[in-house]
Each structure stands twice: as C-alpha cells, then as structure tokens.
Amino acid sequence: MIAETVCAAVAAAGLGIAAITAYRKRFLRAARIAAYALVPLGLVMTGVVEWVADTAFSPTAWAGFGVLGAAWLLFMTTRAVERRRGVGGKERKETGSRSSRTEAIAPAASAPSLGRGAAPAARPAAAPRATGSGASGASGADDFSDIEAILKKHGI
Known part of the structure; x- marks a missing residue:
C-alpha cells in the first residue's frame, strides 16, 4: 500500500516537472521526463510493485x-x-594439429618459441669466424636468420 502511494507521488511529481520543462520550450527533454515519470505508475498498475514488496519481505x-x-x-x-x-x-580437437600449424608459420624459428610438441628446426653449422676485414659476410647472415624467423612467426 505504501509502495503504490510512493510510486504514484513520484509519477505525479515527474509529470509536473515535465510540464514545466515543456513550458520552457524544451519539448524533447519534457517528453523524456514524462516517459520516466510514467514508469512507476505503469509498474503499480501491472502489479509488479506489489509482487516486489511481497518478495522483499518473504x-x-x-x-x-x-x-x-x-x-x-x-x-x-x-x-x-x-x-x-x-x-x-x-581444446582437445586443436591439440593434434598444433605442431603442423606452428611449423607452417615459421619453420626456421627456435623450438621454445614454437611451443611443446614441435621438433626443433635444423640449424646450419656456423662457419668459423675469420678475423679480418671480410669476417662479417657469412656469419652476419646466420645471426639474422633466427631473428627473421621469429619476426615472421609474429607477423612482423
């Protein structure tokens, strides 16, 4: 009984505020306020408020x-x-094809970055480093092949 009275009073007050807002030529805002004001009245009329009040004290x-x-x-x-x-x-369905997917992404990448179940990639033997001016030619390419494979794996 008290909840219905409070909802009716809130609806009346909201409609009054909507009327004042419409008088000030703010019709869109007045329509929105009127819609919010009619919600408690509709809840009282449908019996939702009585059901909620009975539920709250049960x-x-x-x-x-x-x-x-x-x-x-x-x-x-x-x-x-x-x-x-x-x-x-x-997860169970994808486990079987995981190693073939990771090898297709970057076959020359190192084994720890591929995840478990994948075989480590074959690595070419590094040429002995020569001291002198022409030393950076062959060994420099080998150093960057691992980095290129990792970058390819991540799509960079």
Whole structure:
C-alpha cells in the first residue's frame, strides 16, 4: 500500500516537472521526463510493485535467491577450473594439429618459441669466424636468420 502511494507521488511529481520543462520550450527533454515519470505508475498498475514488496519481505524468496546465488557460484567456479586446466571440446580437437600449424608459420624459428610438441628446426653449422676485414659476410647472415624467423612467426 505504501509502495503504490510512493510510486504514484513520484509519477505525479515527474509529470509536473515535465510540464514545466515543456513550458520552457524544451519539448524533447519534457517528453523524456514524462516517459520516466510514467514508469512507476505503469509498474503499480501491472502489479509488479506489489509482487516486489511481497518478495522483499518473504524469507522463502530470500532463501530462493540464496540458492540461485549458490548455483551461479558453482557454475562460475567450474568454468574457471575448466579454463585453467584447458579442458574443453575445442581444446582437445586443436591439440593434434598444433605442431603442423606452428611449423607452417615459421619453420626456421627456435623450438621454445614454437611451443611443446614441435621438433626443433635444423640449424646450419656456423662457419668459423675469420678475423679480418671480410669476417662479417657469412656469419652476419646466420645471426639474422633466427631473428627473421621469429619476426615472421609474429607477423612482423
């Protein structure tokens, strides 16, 4: 009974504010205020306010909300554990083709960057470094091949 009276008073006050706003030639704002003011009146007329008031003071309803909260908590906990362990339908299907996908991305990349299950890439034997002015020709290309493979792997 009190909730319905409060909602009716809020609706009347909102409609009064909407009328004053319309008098000031702000019709769009007045229409929006009137729409907000009519919501509590509509809730009273449909019986939602009475249902909410009865639910708010019902111990059975609060126990039901507690049971729903516990169910939600269990559901979210199991989802978090599944994600942490990597258990799921999609993860099991993709595990078999993982090594072929990573080799196609950067076959010359180092083994730790490819992930587990992939064989390390064959590495050419490094030529002995010669001391002198022509030393940077062959060994410089070998040094940058690993870097190029890593950059290709990341799409750079």
